Structure formats: C-alpha cells, structure tokens
Amino acid sequence: MSSTEQGTSSAAPAEPTTAPESAAAPEVPESFYYVHGKDKVVHKVSAGALQHSALIHGMISNLGYTEEQAKANPFPFENIDGDILQMVVDWCNQHKGKPTPPEDTNLPKQKEKLFDLVLAVNYLEIKELLTYCCKQVAMMVKGKSPEEIREIWMIPTDAEDEAAEKEAKKRAGKEAAGETAAAAGDAK
Amino acid sequence: MVKFLSLPYLVKDLVFKEMEPRELLLLSLCSKRVQKSIKQQFRIEPNKGFRITCGNNSPESYKIYRYQDVDEKRLELIVDHKENDKKVINWKYVNSLDNLDLLKEFKFLNDLNVKKMFDIELKSGFIFEINGLRCRCSISFDPESGIPTLYFEKNMMKKWPMELHKYCVDLFRTNSDLEMIMNLNDSSDLHEPQTIKDLYLHTSFENLNPKIADEVFEKAIVQNSLTLIKQDLEGYVSDDSKFWKIPNVLVRSKGWVHTRDLFRFTGKNAYFFTMSGPRSITQDMNAFLKHWLSSDNTTLETIIVCGYFSSTEDLFDGIQTSRWDPEKRPARYVSNTPFKRSLSYTAAGSVFLPGLNFGFDYLDCTNAIDIVRESDGLIASVKRRDSIFFMFVWHSKLL
Structure with missing residues (x-):
C-alpha cells in the first residue's frame, strides 16, 4: 500500500497573532x-x-x-x-x-x-x-x-429506453423461470 | 460510465435547480424518461402561467422599435410581471429549413455589437414529439442571452404555439393561465377556439376591418381581459361579436364600439374610446343608463367612455337622480378593475405601463350623480370629467 x-502543510501550527499571550487559547x-x-x-x-x-x-x-x-x-x-x-x-x-x-x-x-x-x-x-x-x-x-x-x-432515446426495458423484462422473466425450476428441483 | 439519468435523485434535483426553464425545456425533448424526471423534480414557484408574445408586425412600429423581430414569437414564463419573467423559447416559421440564412436572422444583434456569449450556429434537422405532435425544426441560440430559437416550416404555424403552451404547463406544473400579446391582423397562432386569460393587442397604425376583430374573438375566448392602446378599426364590431362578452375591456382606439351599442357589453369593466358626436353621445349614454336601470345586469361594475365632449344636462333626461348621500354609499369607489397594465411602446420597446392613469382621482364620487335601479336598489354613480364619462356600480360588497 x-x-x-x-x-x-496546512497542519502546521498557526503563528501567534497580535493577541496577548495570556488571552490566547491553549493550542x-x-x-x-x-x-x-x-x-x-x-x-x-x-x-x-x-x-x-x-x-x-x-x-x-x-x-x-x-x-x-x-x-x-x-x-x-x-x-x-x-x-x-x-x-x-x-x-x-x-x-x-x-x-x-x-x-x-x-x-x-x-x-x-x-x-x-x-x-x-x-x-x-x-x-x-x-x-x-x-x-x-x-x-x-x-x-x-x-x-x-x-x-x-x-x-438514451425513447427507442433505446424501450429496448432496454424489454430486455430487462425478458431477463427478469428468465430469472423467475429459472428460480421456479430450481425450486421445483429442490422439492423433488 | 455514469449517465445523467443514473445520478442520485438529490443530485439531479440540484442540477435542475441550476438550470433555466429554457434549458429544461430542451432537455425534456431528449426523451420521455428525462421529461418524467423533470416533471417529478422541478417546479417553479411562484408563477402566473405563461405568455406568448408575437412580434409586432406593424411596419411603423417595428421600424422604430426593433426590439423583437417581426416574425419572431416567444414563450415566456410569468413570474411576477416584472423583470423576473423568464423567456423560455422563441420560434419562427420559415419557408424551408434547408436554406436558412442565420447570419441574416442575427443581423440585428450583430449590428448592436452585443456581447456574444453563445455561438451563432444553426443546429439543423432536429425531430421531436410533443403531445403526439411530430415536429421538425432547426435550432439556434441568441448570441447574447442564449435563448433558443426554433425554426419551423410554415405547416406547423397553427399547431405549435398552443401545443407548446400545453406541454410547458404539464412539464413545469405551472398555472395554466395563458397571456397573449398578438397582432389583431394575425391570428395564425390560434388554430381553434383557444382560451386566453389576458389578451394584449400590439400597437398598429393600420386601420382594420372590424370583421377581423370579430373573427379573432371567435377563436380567442378571452377569460379575463382585453387591452389595446392603438389599433383602429374602420367600423364597429358586430352586434353579436364575442367581444361584448369579455369581462374586462380596455380599448383606447377609434372604431370598435359605437355608444348606441354599449348596452351589448355584458362584462364587468370597460374603458371605451368613442368618436360619436356630442348630441348623439348624450342620447346614447342616456339610453344606456335607462337600459341599465331597467335591466337585471348585476355584472357591470365600471364603464368609462372617453370622448364624451357633451354636457351632462341631458344625460339624465327622464331619469331620477340624487346627490351623494354618505349614508347610502362611500365617497370613493373601490375599483376591482384589472387594468393595472397596458402594453405601450417606448424607446426601450414594448413595455407594460399602468393601464388607467387620468392624472386625477377618477374614483372620487363625492360630486357624482347617483341613480338607483328600482328592481334591486342597486346604486350607480355617474360623472363626467375632462371629456370622460364614468359610471360606477355600487355592488353590496362595496357598501
């Protein structure tokens, strides 16, 4: 690493200003x-x-x-x-x-x-x-x-959005079908 | 790679806040998804709706006050009717988009030697859809202000302005009131009967046929007020013109109405200019008062007729009158008249100025003559000063 x-550099302690020493807050x-x-x-x-x-x-x-x-x-x-x-x-x-x-x-x-x-x-x-x-x-x-x-x-254009939405639906459908099949397999 | 629409809600919110309505409008045309995002996240408060302004096409006016291109129309967001109103978009209709000479379009700005913040560059061939209306246009940006101008071919003329207004009301979720500034002789932006809250007519030195006015008011349903300073007509509007139904009318031009027809006015407040002769005007106004006394018109509040050069002696012929009785009505009328503004021309161009300014307290009714309608006891105060006839009706809320 x-x-x-x-x-x-910004961490250097600040120089005392014109304020009297007795009044300065402890650094x-x-x-x-x-x-x-x-x-x-x-x-x-x-x-x-x-x-x-x-x-x-x-x-x-x-x-x-x-x-x-x-x-x-x-x-x-x-x-x-x-x-x-x-x-x-x-x-x-x-x-x-x-x-x-x-x-x-x-x-x-x-x-x-x-x-x-x-x-x-x-x-x-x-x-x-x-x-x-x-x-x-x-x-x-x-x-x-x-x-x-x-x-x-x-x-994206409307057409691209629509295509992406269709694709997402298709994927979700496939995943759902896969899960159902897997669940059916487990049950057996 | 990060896409704008994938940015977090708060970030998009902050970006939208940094954008002008004109930029958001163009952004919304990118896609339905971005349009939905703007609708959900952006709102302009306060606002008083939109204004469509058409360039003044009167040659005398635009040669002197070339503040806006004669062919140019624009949509503005009304924030407060002051400097805060925002220009959203301009548009023009051209014969063809293919041979557009943009240098000619911007000649006026070039001549003025303004500071050019944006490049003069025509972006052509943009196609978009609003409210199901497919639009093809070219775009340029004002080199000084960055306000976009869309160039359409003339077949879009009748459809675009009102569709744009509808679209912007929906996009920015604003008040749906529409204010319009147009030329009486060009109603090409009014495709079909269109509700307009406040209509202002440009100053023009051309006398027009009153039929043109009748036709305009068939298409423009004026919800609140009509204001015009200079647009003479060659005659009077027709007896059944929709003009008579406008609630508030300020007409400072010749023609339009004859005093014998004033009883046709069914609105609330009117200021008319008349050229009727002294004898005729007295008889007409006497008939008008008698008509009001025998009518059941409870709408009329104020009627002011400029050009009344006659005396008031015969005005009340056959009418019972009385002097002001402080127990019956206040000394001063409280006007609800909406004529707070009229469109006037100054060296700076077209500006809104106070609508009524007589140089005296025209609402003072201490010396007015009162008439009382027997049927309902409604009092009206009538007076004349400096060739102006005034009638104020004291509805119960004012007493």
Missing part, C-alpha cells in the same frame, strides 16, 4: 485521519479539512483515535476512484476553515470525471462542493440542442 501525505494539536479509494492510495487529511464531509465528520467525531490508531485504520472508500478521491481531498484541504467562494473554477470539465466526482461528493456529503459540481454539470448543456444534450449527458 502506497501512501501520500496530503494536507500536511490543541490538529488531528489527522487517513482515507483511501479504490486504488488503495492512502491520503492523510486533517480533521479540519474533513469537516466538509458530513459523512466522514460523523464517522470521526466520536472515535477519539490517536495518530497511530488513525494511521492503522484508514477509511476505505472502495466505491471512489483514486484520482477522484484525490480531487476531493485537495478541495477539502484548499477550503479548510475558509468561507467557500461562490464559484469554483478548478472542477474538472470532462463529463466522465465530473459525473464521478458528483457521485463521490454526494456519497461523502460535501454540500458546497456538490453545489459547485451540479452547477458545472448544468453548465455543460448551456446553449446546446436536445441532440447535443443527449450526447453530453448520455441520455
């Missing part, structure tokens, strides 16, 4: 967690960055892991491609503790990547990023004819 250490060392996607590449992410994800935030909020325990137990997201998880982690790091801007221009423009990112972000429950992604998805079809939209968003 390989490992990358994403977000470590709590930032905790880190580890996640990996389908490619098993582990990403180290600060708890602050992970706060964007309601799913992960909910998972870690009561764990109280030590650094070692966290490292030994990376969160597996087998349903997310490695490069997509990398994008998510990057975004979470870039926007850690910052107000989210109204637009995000760094999102992928290719539809395959964008759709995969949308699915990942929706699964991880990262609300702001999901909104940006959905805006980007909507942007893809601006000024496009229905035929172009169909192509961009891979929307």
